[in-house]
Amino acid sequence: MTVTLADVAARARVSPATVSRVLNGNYPVAASTRERVLRAVDDLDYVLNGPASSLAAATSDLVGILVNDIADPFFGIMAGAAQSEIGGPGDGSGRAGGEKLAVVCNTGGSPARELTYLTLLQRQRAAAVVLTGGALEDPVHQAAMSAKLAKLADAGTRIVFCGRPPIPGGDAVAASLAFDNRGGGRRLTEHLISLGHRRIGYVAGPRERTTTRHRLEGHREAMRAAGLYGEEGGADTHPDVERLTVHGPYDRRSGYEATLELLRRDPGVTAIVAANDTVALGAGAAIRDQGLRIPQDVSVAGFDDLPFSVDAAPALTTVRLPLFEAGARAGRLAMGKETPPPGGIATIAAELMVRGSTAPPRVG
Amino acid sequence: MTVTLADVAARARVSPATVSRVLNGNYPVAASTRERVLRAVDDLDYVLNGPASSLAAATSDLVGILVNDIADPFFGIMAGAAQSEIGGPGDGSGRAGGEKLAVVCNTGGSPARELTYLTLLQRQRAAAVVLTGGALEDPVHQAAMSAKLAKLADAGTRIVFCGRPPIPGGDAVAASLAFDNRGGGRRLTEHLISLGHRRIGYVAGPRERTTTRHRLEGHREAMRAAGLYGEEGGADTHPDVERLTVHGPYDRRSGYEATLELLRRDPGVTAIVAANDTVALGAGAAIRDQGLRIPQDVSVAGFDDLPFSVDAAPALTTVRLPLFEAGARAGRLAMGKETPPPGGIATIAAELMVRGSTAPPRVG
DNA sequence: CTGTTAGCGCATTCAG
DNA sequence: CTGAATGCGCTAACAG
Numbered sequence: 001m002t003v004t005l006a007d008v009a010a011r012a013r014v015s016p017a018t019v020s021r022v023l024n025g026n027y028p029v030a031a032s033t034r035e036r037v038l039r040a041v042d043d044l045d046y047v048l049n050g051p052a053s054s055l056a057a058a059t060s061d062l063v064g065i066l067v068n069d070i071a072d073p074f075f076g077i078m079a080g081a082a083q084s085e086i087g088g089p090g091d092g093s094g095r096a097g098g099e100k101l102a103v104v105c106n107t108g109g110s111p112a113r114e115l116t117y118l119t120l121l122q123r124q125r126a127a128a129v130v131l132t133g134g135a136l137e138d139p140v141h142q143a144a145m146s147a148k149l150a151k152l153a154d155a156g157t158r159i160v161f162c163g164r165p166p167i168p169g170g171d172a173v174a175a176s177l178a179f180d181n182r183g184g185g186r187r188l189t190e191h192l193i194s195l196g197h198r199r200i201g202y203v204a205g206p207r208e209r210t211t212t213r214h215r216l217e218g219h220r221e222a223m224r225a226a227g228l229y230g231e232e233g234g235a236d237t238h239p240d241v242e243r244l245t246v247h248g249p250y251d252r253r254s255g256y257e258a259t260l261e262l263l264r265r266d267p268g269v270t271a272i273v274a275a276n277d278t279v280a281l282g283a284g285a286a287i288r289d290q291g292l293r294i295p296q297d298v299s300v301a302g303f304d305d306l307p308f309s310v311d312a313a314p315a316l317t318t319v320r321l322p323l324f325e326a327g328a329r330a331g332r333l334a335m336g337k338e339t340p341p342p343g344g345i346a347t348i349a350a351e352l353m354v355r356g357s358t359a360p361p362r363v364g
Numbered sequence: 365m366t367v368t369l370a371d372v373a374a375r376a377r378v379s380p381a382t383v384s385r386v387l388n389g390n391y392p393v394a395a396s397t398r399e400r401v402l403r404a405v406d407d408l409d410y411v412l413n414g415p416a417s418s419l420a421a422a423t424s425d426l427v428g429i430l431v432n433d434i435a436d437p438f439f440g441i442m443a444g445a446a447q448s449e450i451g452g453p454g455d456g457s458g459r460a461g462g463e464k465l466a467v468v469c470n471t472g473g474s475p476a477r478e479l480t481y482l483t484l485l486q487r488q489r490a491a492a493v494v495l496t497g498g499a500l501e502d503p504v505h506q507a508a509m510s511a512k513l514a515k516l517a518d519a520g521t522r523i524v525f526c527g528r529p530p531i532p533g534g535d536a537v538a539a540s541l542a543f544d545n546r547g548g549g550r551r552l553t554e555h556l557i558s559l560g561h562r563r564i565g566y567v568a569g570p571r572e573r574t575t576t577r578h579r580l581e582g583h584r585e586a587m588r589a590a591g592l593y594g595e596e597g598g599a600d601t602h603p604d605v606e607r608l609t610v611h612g613p614y615d616r617r618s619g620y621e622a623t624l625e626l627l628r629r630d631p632g633v634t635a636i637v638a639a640n641d642t643v644a645l646g647a648g649a650a651i652r653d654q655g656l657r658i659p660q661d662v663s664v665a666g667f668d669d670l671p672f673s674v675d676a677a678p679a680l681t682t683v684r685l686p687l688f689e690a691g692a693r694a695g696r697l698a699m700g701k702e703t704p705p706p707g708g709i710a711t712i713a714a715e716l717m718v719r720g721s722t723a724p725p726r727v728g
Numbered sequence: 729c730t731g732t733t734a735g736c737g738c739a740t741t742c743a744g
Numbered sequence: 745c746t747g748a749a750t751g752c753g754c755t756a757a758c759a760g
Binding site (some may be wrong): 002045047048049050051052053054055060061062064069070071072073076077079083084087099101102103104105107108113116117119120121122123124125151153155219249252256281282284285288307308310311312315320 | 366414418420421426435436437447448451465466467468470472481483484485486487488489515519543546615648649652674675676677
């Protein structure tokens with residue numbers, strides 16, 4: 001029924017091995033022979049049997065890209081960039097040559113699904129795996145991840161982190177590209193402080209995520225350095241630390257509700273910093289629904305600089321992360337097309353983007 | 365080095381066949397034996413060899429979901445919903461049982477890549493393929509697609525369309541879920557007309573896409589019905605038809621630039637309809653940058669009702685598409701968990717969402 | 729440069 | 745209910 005390599009060999013009057021060689025292109029074959037084989041392939045409309053090929057070669061051309069939330073452009077941009085480096089542009093023939101099959105897996109932020117996907121990819125003998133976005137800080141899950149990643153690496157799968165900090169015991173990880181979330185968070189809050197803000201509410205992401213923690217730490221560093229948590233080294237014991245922070249998922253609704261809550265806790269806040277741009281959008285809606293103006297009454301800031309942020313009204317002050325560039329680099333790293341940074345770890349800078357949603361607070 | 369089924373069999377003191385049977389669970393096995401085997405699996409940390417399994421069984425557990433732009437939540441929402449139906453919730457053990465590997469492939473809207481991905485999935489003997497979003501109308505590509513899909517279906521791959529109209533000769537497609545883009549587009553423009561708008565600019569998507577064409581057709585139907593293209597049946601020959609339409613990609617920049625162009629062509633337009641919400645965001649930014657107010661000077665409307673649209677300032681009038689529900693249904697269809705609609709074709713309704721970005725035009 | 733020979737690891741006949 | 749035998753389609757040594 002289905003045409004096999006042997007059929008192609010017969011039609012081209014060569015051995016199966018030769019056909020395999022021209023298809024994989026990793027071995028010298030006479031031009032005339034190759035010609036004949038390729039014609040037979042086209043004539044017969046032959047499609048390589050992936051499983052058989054992977055079994056024999058003990059490797060596959062599958063590359064997995066894990067994301068926390070595929071509906072979030074933050075991940076979509078990185079994944080798309082990685083995929084374009086991995087999948088190659090295609091040759092327009094639709095015939096598919098030595099391309100890898102770059103494939104995105106949506107964990108939904110669930111640790112169990114993350115592990116399950118890794119097992120599934122291990123089962124497929126994936127050539128590489130790219131893990132994007134922040135990690136869960138739960139030690140049990142972290143240990144399980146290290147163990148699983150070690151096994152994958154052991155089986156020849158290349159592991160790359162993108163937008164995720166290195167993990168302890170993560171020798172299996174070929175390269176980690178981490179965003180400077182802490183520095184970005186710090187500079188953002190410094191910006192607000194320099195405008196004159198003193199009471200700043202913070203809508204944080206979900207607890208136990210590295211991204212959440214780092215951005216929040218940056219914020220608090222800036223607050224503390226400005227003496228806004230009490231002049232003494234009292235640091236995180238100041239009541240405002242908890243009072244002006246609300247945690248929630250990375251979505252608009254969380255931003256909306258958390259902002260309402262912050263406004264209730266302290267009607268005198270003059271600025272809201274959100275865990276990311278999506279959350280900031282919800283925060284802005286909440287502020288307007290309270291009859292307040294942005295930025296005259298309350299300033300708003302986000303993080304990531306997603307494409308829609310510049311179009312918000314007013315345009316959103318945020319921290320730009322080079323998501324596309326990072327994703328592309330992760331893709332290249334996964335393909336072995338780029339040498340890993342020294343120590344396997346690179347920190348990617350975050351740039352403050354000051355726009356219309358932040359301004360000095362009203363006097364009085 | 366790597367542990368195989370035979371190793372597990374040896375440790376459990378059974379034959380390889382038995383191990384295979386408990387793992388696949390599709391054959392009676394004594395409870396005590398099963399117990400022993402599962403323990404051996406855990407002890408040895410055995411992971412099934414996917415390629416070998418697929419080769420022997422002539423099918424794989426891979427399910428592909430094709431999207432045009434993974435960075436666009438329009439696709440992300442559908443893909444995530446489909447994936448959650450296909451991948452299952454996972455059992456929290458990370459051990460991975462009979463789960464399918466639901467996987468998202470980003471075509472970037474390129475026909476060549478679309479075909480390449482299908483070939484790659486065919487090569488992997490994918491269990492099912494879900495194609496999301498509008499299709500290219502180029503007849504050559506359509507023919508190539510039908511042929512490729514026929515071959516996939518022939519090899520046992522189930523094909524499902526989600527948010528994509530059926531194609532001619534697409535008997536291979538098990539089910540098509542199409543959005544009522546035309547009806548939605550019509551109702552949206554009817555809404556504007558009922559508010560009193562007469563000169564309405566349209567920022568269309570890329571040419572030759574079904575989604576673009578259907579939405580535009582709906583718009584023009586409404587315009588024509590209201591006599592805004594001349595009272596006679598002159599229909600699409602009225603100069604405004606072309607003058608007040610600008611095509612471009614489905615992104616914010618296109619919305620921005622096209623709107624500038626429309627405003628230049630006819631400073632008297634009182635409303636801008638965008639091909640989708642993302643484009644509408646760019647359109648809104650352009651309008652504001654021209655010193656005009658929304659909706660007092662110019663109304664703006666989008667399509668899709670993506671999550672951010674309700675948070676825009678003012679909130680965006682748009683047409684709601686049940687993306688999550690459609691994606692989930694497509695996922696179930698792909699898994700054979702739901703019976704296809706009669707004729708394999710279902711049209712999904714689009715609901716008009718009137719919000720603050722549209723209002724009656726200024727008098728005078 | 730090309731053909732021959734062996735498996736890769738598993739699912740599935742068949743017997744028992 | 746369980747075991748033994750066979751082959752899925754291909755790649756990778758080896759020879760030539």
